Amino acid sequence: MSQSHPLSEDQVAGELRKMTAFIRQEALEKAREIQLKADEEFAIEKSKLVRQETAAIDTLYEKKHKQAAMAQQITRSTLSNRTRLRVLGGRQELLDDLFQKAREKVTSVAGSDKKKYQATLQGLILEGLYALNEDKVAFRARKKDYDTAKKAAAEAVKEFKKNVGYEPTVTLDESEPLPEGSAGGVVIVGGQGKIEINNTFEERLRLLEIDALPAVREALFGKNQNRRFYD
Incomplete structure (x- = not known):
């Protein structure tokens, strides 16, 4: 059986240095591992935060x-609407002025040319006779038009008889004359007073405005005049 010898102080010191170096090396490697892990986790967390x-x-x-x-669209829409309203307003003013001049022209017709006015009344009365197609018809007119209207009615009856084959009785209803401020024309009454055909100049012009307005707009402003404001 061999006998162990005690280590000298130098040997003990050397062993301690080796152990210390080993422990230090292990600690450094562990520290590097921890640092690498920390850097990796930091990079991951940083990338996550950046994303x-x-x-x-x-x-x-x-x-x-x-x-x-959206704000740009609202602004553009607002400006477009304002522009459209200004243009439409200007057009409406032009149309109103046009029809107002037509009213003034119509009003002047009755007093400027009696023969022409009588022929016009004849046509208006005849139109009422055709529409009613009755034996007895009355009509109303302005007081100052009574003589002219009676002559027009007589000529209308002649033409009606010529075209239809019988002669209706047409009388002037003086109980309810048209207002003196009226532009002219007549109101034809039939159906025992229950049917009225308004052939005054004001009414015919009003109907003309309604019927002719699209054509007038097209003539003045062209086709599809409003489309670009709504597209």
């Missing part, structure tokens, strides 16, 4: 872009 912030910035930018686009 989150980037997504948040993109979302905010998209929201602001939509808001700006």
Whole structure:
């Protein structure tokens, strides 16, 4: 059986140095591992935060872009509506002025040319006779037109008889004359007073405005005049 010899102080010191160096080396390696792990986790967390912030910035930018686009659209729509209203208002003023001049022209017809006015009344009365097609018909006129209207009625009866084959009785209803401020024309009454055909100049012009307005607009402003304001 061999006998062990005690280590000298130098040997003990050397062993301690080796153990210390080994422990230090192990600690350094462990520290490097911890550092690498920490750097990796930091990089992952940093990348995650960057992605989150980037997504948040993109979302905010998209929201602001939509808001700006919406504001621009509203502004454009508002300006377009204002422009459209100004243009339509100007057109309506032009049309109103046009029809007002037509009213003034119509009003002057009755007093400027008696023969022409009588022929016009004849046509208006004849139109009423055709529409009613009755044996007895009455008509109303302005007091100052009574003589002219009676002559016009007589000629209308002749033409009606010639075209239809019988002669209706047409009388002037003096109980309810048309207003003196009226532009002229007549109101034909039939159906035992229950049917009235308004052939005054004001009424015919009003109907003309309604019927002719699209054609007048097209003549003045062209086709599809309002389409560009709504597209």
